[in-house]
Amino acid sequence: MIILDSVTKKFGAFTAVDNVSYTIQKGESFALLGPNGAGKTTIVRMLLDFINPSSGSITINGLPASDPESRKHIGYIAEQHMIPPYLSGFEYLSRHASLIGLSGKDAEKEVDRVLEIVSMKGLERKNSAAYSRGMKQRIAFGAALLGQPMLLILDEPITGLDPIGIRDVRKILENLRGKGVTVILNSHLLSEVEKTCETAAIMYKGKILIKDTINAIMKGHETLEDVFVRYIEHENE
Amino acid sequence: MNNVIKITVYTIRDQMRHKSFYVLLGLSILFILSIRACYDGGYTVNGKMVDNVTVAWHVSKIVFHLIAAGMFLMVSMLSMKIFSRDHEDGSVVLFLSRSVFRWQYVLGRVTGTWTLCLVFMFILHLTIFLTVWAKTGTFISGYLTASLVCSINLLLCQTPISMTGSLLPCSRHGNAQPPWACRSFLRCRE
Numbered sequence: 460m461i462i463l464d465s466v467t468k469k470f471g472a473f474t475a476v477d478n479v480s481y482t483i484q485k486g487e488s489f490a491l492l493g494p495n496g497a498g499k500t501t502i503v504r505m506l507l508d509f510i511n512p513s514s515g516s517i518t519i520n521g522l523p524a525s526d527p528e529s530r531k532h533i534g535y536i537a538e539q540h541m542i543p544p545y546l547s548g549f550e551y552l553s554r555h556a557s558l559i560g561l562s563g564k565d566a567e568k569e570v571d572r573v574l575e576i577v578s579m580k581g582l583e584r585k586n587s588a589a590y591s592r593g594m595k596q597r598i599a600f601g602a603a604l605l606g607q608p609m610l611l612i613l614d615e616p617i618t619g620l621d622p623i624g625i626r627d628v629r630k631i632l633e634n635l636r637g638k639g640v641t642v643i644l645n646s647h648l649l650s651e652v653e654k655t656c657e658t659a660a661i662m663y664k665g666k667i668l669i670k671d672t673i674n675a676i677m678k679g680h681e682t683l684e685d686v687f688v689r690y691i692e693h694e695n696e
Numbered sequence: 697m698n699n700v701i702k703i704t705v706y707t708i709r710d711q712m713r714h715k716s717f718y719v720l721l722g723l724s725i726l727f728i729l730s731i732r733a734c735y736d737g738g739y740t741v742n743g744k745m746v747d748n749v750t751v752a753w754h755v756s757k758i759v760f761h762l763i764a765a766g767m768f769l770m771v772s773m774l775s776m777k778i779f780s781r782d783h784e785d786g787s788v789v790l791f792l793s794r795s796v797f798r799w800q801y802v803l804g805r806v807t808g809t810w811t812l813c814l815v816f817m818f819i820l821h822l823t824i825f826l827t828v829w830a831k832t833g834t835f836i837s838g839y840l841t842a843s844l845v846c847s848i849n850l851l852l853c854q855t856p857i858s859m860t861g862s863l864l865p866c867s868r869h870g871n872a873q874p875p876w877a878c879r880s881f882l883r884c885r886e
Binding site (some may be wrong): 508533 | 795
């Protein structure tokens with residue numbers, strides 16, 4: 460379970476996240492929506508302790524986010540995920556596997572497993588500098604899936620993927636949902652969010668405008684995009 | 697502690713991927729071997745004959761310091777970009793998105809770079825040591841110990857440079873933190 464309690468993040472005079480509080484239950488597929496600069500990525504970075512909240516607290520499975528133990532079962536894909544250009548996909552995944560405590564045959568098996576899932580088998584020995592953006596994204600997704608994570612934090616995971624890649628990611632997420640894995644998804648592709656997530660929050664200028672199940676957010680024949688536009692336009696008025 | 701060792705090993709492997717590392721090591725050894733002729737024959741200094749063991753001792757001392765000076769330059773260059781490069785190529789996310797403490801990451805990177813420079817310097821000093829032994833049949837006592845002691849100076853040089861190197865971009869963003877607060881200096885880069 461993830462708890463954000465009155466979390467605020469300020470960069471100088473600019474408030475990126477403004478007094479945000481919400482709880483994400485175990486096994487929940489949660490989408491964080493909002494226009495550019497809404498504060499979504501800042502929240503993700505605070506969850507991973509890349510940056511500190513200015514005030515408030517974040518707890519992941521009972522541990523403060525500042526405790527590295529809280530990241531033990533987290534898989535993460537960054538927006539525009541970078542892979543060191545001197546590493547091959549296999550080496551990159553092996554390093555991740557090693558850092559989560561896998562070694563020897565176990566690590567190799569696990570890396571092979573995720574390579575199959577992300578359809579990168581046979582390409583893993585190539586230097587990552589030779590990978591396309593989509594291939595890097597697939598490797599990043601593989602790294603996030605290593606070691607059966609209990610929480611996946613995906614910041615724009617389908618950016619750069621072709622339609623087949625997007626379909627694969629959707630299938631993987633559906634599969635994980637069945638296994639009780641909690642997913643936090645940051646995405647601009649609202650149609651994908653509609654298909655893969657159960658709950659969503661719409662953020663604007665650092666504040667949560669609404670957090671509910673996707674079915675409850677959408678009224679009548681509205682799509683998620685309609686709802687999103689309605690909320691943002693209402694705030695702009 | 698396990699993570700520190702892992703990151704140290706990764707750092708050494710990553711640095712050794714660069715061909716320039718081997719070129720530099722090869723050139724340095726060639727330079728050292730090129731002065732081996734100094735250990736041959738006798739010398740006359742101020743009208744006094746000086747045996748080749750004494751000459752070898754003095755030449756070795758000079759070369760020892762030349763190597764050390766070169767290593768200070770090398771360790772400075774390696775340390776300056778150690779953290780900024782990690783930020784640029786995504787390595788920092790690789791480590792810190794896992795259950796790795798910041799101090800483990802910093803210590804692993806610093807230790808890895810230091811170990812590499814230590815080994816590099818030791819190989820060069822060992823080359824001198826063996827050359828003197830081959831040419832004069834004598835061991836220079838304390839030469840290799842001095843090399844190891846000198847590597848502590850490398851560490852003392854490397855640590856503030858890597859800390860400062862990682863701090864500078866933060867200062868640019870107005871988020872400067874003292875380097876001893878190594879918790880924070882990686883954060884403000886994100």
